[in-house]
Amino acid sequence: MGARTVNHQGTPGVVWLVGRSRRHVGNARRALAPYHDVDTFAGGRDVLARLARGIRPTIMAIDGRMPRRAAAAIVASVREVWDNDAFPLLVISETEREQDIAGWLAAGVNDCLTRPFGAVELVSRVSALMRLQRLYEQLVRERIERDVQDTLRRFRTIADALPHILWMCRGDGAVEYYNSRWSSYTGGGVSLLRLGWARVLHPEDVPRFMSRWDECRRTGEDFDIEARLRRHDGAYRWHLHRARAIRYAGARAITRWIGTCTDVDDLKRAEAEAAALVGGAPLGIGLLDRDLRWRRVNEALAAMSGLPREALVGRGVEEVAPELQAVLEPLCRAVLSSGEPLVNHEIAGGTPAAPHAERHYLVNGYPVRIGDEIIGLAALILDITERKRAERRAEEASRLKDEFLATMSHELRTPLNAILGWATMMSRGLVPEGRRAHAIAVIERNARAQAQLIEDLLDISRITSGELRLETTPVAPLSIVESSLDVVQPAAEAKKIRLERALDRRALTVMADPDRLRQIVLNLLTNAVKFTREGGEIRTSLRRAGRSVEIAVEDNGQGISRDFLPYVFERFRQADASTTREHGGLGLGLAIARHLVELHGGTIEARSEGEGRGATFLVRLPLVASRLDEQGARPAEPSREPPPTVVRADLAGLRVVVVEDDVDACEMLGSALAQCRAHVELAVGAAQGLELVRRLRPDLLLADIAMPGEDGYALIRSVRALSPEDGGKTAAIAVTACAGEEDRARALGAGFDLHVAKPVDLSQLLALVGRIAVRAQMLEER
Numbered sequence: 001m002g003a004r005t006v007n008h009q010g011t012p013g014v015v016w017l018v019g020r021s022r023r024h025v026g027n028a029r030r031a032l033a034p035y036h037d038v039d040t041f042a043g044g045r046d047v048l049a050r051l052a053r054g055i056r057p058t059i060m061a062i063d064g065r066m067p068r069r070a071a072a073a074i075v076a077s078v079r080e081v082w083d084n085d086a087f088p089l090l091v092i093s094e095t096e097r098e099q100d101i102a103g104w105l106a107a108g109v110n111d112c113l114t115r116p117f118g119a120v121e122l123v124s125r126v127s128a129l130m131r132l133q134r135l136y137e138q139l140v141r142e143r144i145e146r147d148v149q150d151t152l153r154r155f156r157t158i159a160d161a162l163p164h165i166l167w168m169c170r171g172d173g174a175v176e177y178y179n180s181r182w183s184s185y186t187g188g189g190v191s192l193l194r195l196g197w198a199r200v201l202h203p204e205d206v207p208r209f210m211s212r213w214d215e216c217r218r219t220g221e222d223f224d225i226e227a228r229l230r231r232h233d234g235a236y237r238w239h240l241h242r243a244r245a246i247r248y249a250g251a252r253a254i255t256r257w258i259g260t261c262t263d264v265d266d267l268k269r270a271e272a273e274a275a276a277l278v279g280g281a282p283l284g285i286g287l288l289d290r291d292l293r294w295r296r297v298n299e300a301l302a303a304m305s306g307l308p309r310e311a312l313v314g315r316g317v318e319e320v321a322p323e324l325q326a327v328l329e330p331l332c333r334a335v336l337s338s339g340e341p342l343v344n345h346e347i348a349g350g351t352p353a354a355p356h357a358e359r360h361y362l363v364n365g366y367p368v369r370i371g372d373e374i375i376g377l378a379a380l381i382l383d384i385t386e387r388k389r390a391e392r393r394a395e396e397a398s399r400l401k402d403e404f405l406a407t408m409s410h411e412l413r414t415p416l417n418a419i420l421g422w423a424t425m426m427s428r429g430l431v432p433e434g435r436r437a438h439a440i441a442v443i444e445r446n447a448r449a450q451a452q453l454i455e456d457l458l459d460i461s462r463i464t465s466g467e468l469r470l471e472t473t474p475v476a477p478l479s480i481v482e483s484s485l486d487v488v489q490p491a492a493e494a495k496k497i498r499l500e501r502a503l504d505r506r507a508l509t510v511m512a513d514p515d516r517l518r519q520i521v522l523n524l525l526t527n528a529v530k531f532t533r534e535g536g537e538i539r540t541s542l543r544r545a546g547r548s549v550e551i552a553v554e555d556n557g558q559g560i561s562r563d564f565l566p567y568v569f570e571r572f573r574q575a576d577a578s579t580t581r582e583h584g585g586l587g588l589g590l591a592i593a594r595h596l597v598e599l600h601g602g603t604i605e606a607r608s609e610g611e612g613r614g615a616t617f618l619v620r621l622p623l624v625a626s627r628l629d630e631q632g633a634r635p636a637e638p639s640r641e642p643p644p645t646v647v648r649a650d651l652a653g654l655r656v657v658v659v660e661d662d663v664d665a666c667e668m669l670g671s672a673l674a675q676c677r678a679h680v681e682l683a684v685g686a687a688q689g690l691e692l693v694r695r696l697r698p699d700l701l702l703a704d705i706a707m708p709g710e711d712g713y714a715l716i717r718s719v720r721a722l723s724p725e726d727g728g729k730t731a732a733i734a735v736t737a738c739a740g741e742e743d744r745a746r747a748l749g750a751g752f753d754l755h756v757a758k759p760v761d762l763s764q765l766l767a768l769v770g771r772i773a774v775r776a777q778m779l780e781e782r
Contacts, residue, residue, distance in 0.1 A: 012036050013130045018047055018074060019063025019092075028061065028092070031119035032126060044074035051078065056087055059129055064093040072107060079108035085136065088129040165239075165261035171254040173217060182261075187232030202228035202236045209241070220245045220254055226268075229261060237265035284381040287368065292317045292332055295376065304361075304383055305351050323349040328363070335365045335377055342366075346384070359385040419446050451759045456588045469741050470513040470599055474624055477510055477517065477549055478503060481542050484521040488529050495534045502541040508549050510621045516596050523589040524553040524617045531615070532557030547623050548602070554616040560608035568606045569594040597621070651678035651766075654773040655698040658682050659689030659715065660735070661707040665758075669702060669735070672762055673769065686710035690718050693727040700772050705736035705747065712736065716751040731772050735760060 015032050018041045019025040029038050039057070041047050047060070060078070062071050075089060088110035093100060096114045104112055113125050159166045159179040168177040183189055186200060197213070198206045205227035216223040223243040228236040243259030275298075284301030286294050294312045302309040305320050317332065318325045327347050335342050342365035348358050364380040422439040425431050431439050461467075485499060492499050510517075528538045532555045541552045560568055569590050590606075597604040602621040608614065656678050660666035663684065670680045681696060683689035686707055693701060701719065705712035712734055722728035734747040737758040744755040756765055 011130070011134070013058030014039070015126060016041060016047065016057040016060045017063070018042075018044070018060065019066055021063060021065050024063055024065060024092075027119075028063075028122060031122050035123060035127070044070065044077060047074060048077055048081075051081055056082065058133070059088050059090060059126055061090040061092060061126065064091055075104070075107045075109060085140070088133050090126065090129060162260075163263070166259075167261075168256055168258050170256060171217070171245075173213075173257070176256070185229070185231060200230050202230070204228075213243075216243070216245075217254070217257075220247075223257075223259065226264065237263055238268045240264045282382075284379075284383070286312075286379050286381075288317070288332060288377040288379060290336055290374070290376060292329060292377075294320065301379075301381060304381065321349070321351050324351070324361075331363065332365060332377055332379070335367055336374055339367050339369075339374055359383060360388045361385075419443050419450075447759065454759075456592060467742060468595070468599065470516055472511045472513050472600075474509050475512045475514050475517060477508060477512070477551065477621070478505060478542060480514065480518050481521055481540065481551060484518055484525055485540060487522060488525045491526075491529050492538065495529065495532070495536075497529060497532050497535070498537045500537065500539040502539065502543075504543045506544070508542070508544055509624045510549050510600070511624050512600055512621065517600070520593045520596050520619060521551065521553075523593045524551075524619070527589060527617075528553050528555040528557065528615075531555065544623065545620065548620040549623050551619040551621075552616060554614065556614040558615075559611045559613045560606065560615050561611050565606060565608060569604070593619075651676040651769060651773050654678040654700065654769070655696060656680050656700045656702060656769070657689060657692045657696065657698045659684075659686060659701070659703040659707075659712070661685060661704060665704075669760070672766065676766060676769075678769070678773075686712070686715040686718075689715055693719055693730055694722065697725075697727040698730055700769060701730050701732040702735050703732065703752075705734055705738050705743070712752075713746070713750045716747075720751040733765075733768065735765070 013036050015036045015038045017025050017028050017032075017038060019028075020042055025040050029040060032038050036058070062074060064071060071091070075091075078089065089108060091104045091109045091112050093104070093112050093114050101112045111125065111129055113122065117125075156179070160181070162179065162181065165181045165185060166177075166179040167175060167182065169175045178189075188200075197209060201209055209225055209227045212225050213223060215221070222245075223241065225241050226238055227241060229239045230236050240262045241259065242262070243257045245254045246256040246258060247254055281298065281300060284298065284304050286297040286301045289295055293314055293316045295314075297309050297312045299309065302312055305312060307320065312320060317329055321328065324347060327349070331342055331345060331347075334340075342363060345363045346360060347363055348360045350358060360383070362382040362384045366378045366380075367374045368376040368378050422431070422443050426436065426439055481503060482501075485501065489499065525538070525540070532538060537556050539552075539554045541550075541554075543550050594604050597619055600621055602619060604620075605618045607616040607618070651673060654673075656673050658666055658669050658673070658680060660669065660682075661684055666682050666684060670682050673680045681692050681698070683692050686703075686709060689701070689703060692698070701716075703712045703715055707715075710718075716732055716734075719730060719732065720728055732752045733754045733756055734752040735756050735758065736743070736747070738747075744757075747755045754768060756768070
């Protein structure tokens with residue numbers, strides 16, 4: 001076919017002619033062929049087959065000479081697949097009846113051409129329908145284009161208004177679109193993004209980001225990752241990067257990705273700060289939803305539960321702490337329903353972390369709201385178990401203190417009662433001559449008992465303040481044990497208690513303070529005698545045990561209950577602190593003994609099978625090198641237990657000045673010295689005492705320390721400032737109730753020659769004064 005004529009008939013198109021009459025179809029073909037491509041079909045089957053393959057004409061003309069049902073079937077089948085807008089249908093009809101034409105138009109036919117007609121009319125009618133179709137399609141395209149442009153404008157407006165970076169790329173990752181937020185944030189255009197994510201991401205995040213992006217492009221999975229994105233000023237901020245794949249319906253291949261980059265830097269910093277505050281907090285912090293399931297928890301709360309944080313999230317209260325559910329759940333429900341906070345509510349129970357131990361918690365709960373809606377509960381839980389234990393310990397300590405004060409009051413008042421009673425009776429002449437010696441012995445015995453109580457209290461005070469000091473030397477413990485047994489022998493015989501000894505008499509040596517070691521042994525023996533019933537037995541042993549010396553005191557007496565045994569060495573503890581207790585004392589002896597043993601580097605242990613089955617106390621002290629054993633340790637001095645009567649020293653000619661602000665104490669010392677034929681002058685203050693020293697130049701000065709106005713320290717400094725001719729070299733003894741080691745050191749440092757603690761042991765004091773008298777006599781003879 002030659003070139004088609006292009007004239008007023010319009011642009012060539014494709015015409016399908018459908019009909020069974022070869023003559024009519026041939027005439028129509030010849031008329032249209034010069035202007036259009038014409039295909040002919042004898043029936044509807046071939047037409048529908050070609051349409052099914054996606055091939056369609058510009059116009060289809062159907063010959064009405066075909067059986068009407070066949071022509072109508074073709075029209076119906078075509079319009080079932082292709083609507084009226086797809087291409088026009090022209091029916092060549094044999095009748096002009098309006099009813100027939102209306103039927104065709106209703107079935108989807110665009111126009112009817114009635115025979116007879118000429119070739120020009122056919123071509124004109126076909127061309128007119130083509131022009132109308134093309135005009136319609138143009139209008140549709142223009143409308144679509146306008147709609148697309150409007151949609152794109154709206155999309156860009158919305159996209160640019162978003163606080164996020166929005167981008168699109170092809171399935172291979174090549175970027176096609178970005179919104180204005182990209183440019184304003186990065187300072188670059190699409191060219192920057194086309195260089196690759198590696199150019200805009202933090203170098204540390206690139207491997208992780210690209211690995212996940214490549215994986216998602218391969219699998220089509222949703223892309224979600226946090227990574228730092230560089231800002232135009234070079235700063236990096238955390239962004240949440242998300243992308244979703246776009247596919248054609250029914251297709252597997254990804255045509256595009258649409259993605260966003262959301263700035264979450266402030267959120268991450270806030271979360272990090274909150275996590276630092278909450279995570280490092282010593283109290284458990286968590287967020288519960290309305291179903292009482294944990295949504296967030298910190299490490300402290302996880303530790304309380306005994307479960308990892310990850311295991312807690314999503315679990316309910318009943319799963320995490322079933323033992324606490326009964327009390328905790330109603331409290332939380334009340335907060336959620338009322339909106340009122342729960343403040344400082346104490347609960348107790350077990351958790352998986354400690355299922356068999358009751359723990360105590362302080363719970364606070366605050367409603368979490370969005371507007372007026374309560375969406376959950378913020379819980380703050382503090383483990384106060386140790387605090388509760390400390391409170392119980394404090395209560396116990398307070399109870400023990402009260403018991404101790406009551407006991408101390410009793411123990412101090414009891415000897416005072418005997419002292420005051422007998423002293424009053426004697427002063428009023430109510431004691432017969434034959435009973436006076438007994439009364440004096442009772443007063444002396446109770447005074448010594450009271451002095452021992454005070455000494456124990458002072459030892460406890462020194463222990464508590466860390467002021468108790470030892471003066472150690474190599475000591476043979478054998479002599480100390482034996483002398484201590486001699487001291488308690490009379491008390492044991494009075495109760496018909498048999499004292500057995502199993503003492504290793506080899507040369508065993510320990511580094512010890514002899515007085516304190518004797519105090520340890522005496523405490524144990526005195527306790528054994530006190531708690532052993534009449535006719536009982538006490539066995540004392542001394543032996544070498546490896547590199548230690550072991551001293552054991554075992555009795556068959558009252559014993560120690562299993563409940564009290566762990567506390568037997570604690571201060572102020574007594575197995576029986578009631579008013580009906582059988583044995584007296586302050587309960588300090590064993591506490592002092594333990595501390596003294598530990599100061600010597602040793603250990604002390606108590607054993608008992610229970611009440612009524614006796615007790616054993618074991619003291620172990622480090623044994624010193626055998627070289628010292630061979631050389632011989634310094635034997636312990638004999639017991640300082642005072643004799644029952646006062647030593648009557650001969651102090652004839654000794655000049656003594658006594659300075660004491662307490663008149664009774666001053667007269668007592670003066671009287672005792674005068675009984676020994678000393679010449680005594682009494683002064684009731686430091687100023688008067690200094691004047692007497694200047695005037696008399698005595699052989700000895702006895703002075704108290706604590707006095708009103710000037711104390712004993714000031715007095716001795718003033719005396720030592722005098723010339724020898726005025727008494728500056730006078731021997732001086734401090735007689736004071738300031739009895740600590742520091743007090744002794746301070747007195748000697750101030751200028752005193754000796755320090756004697758009150759209450760004064762007259763035998764000891766007179767013996768010291770006697771030695772000074774001998775020295776004074778020797779100086780005179782020279």
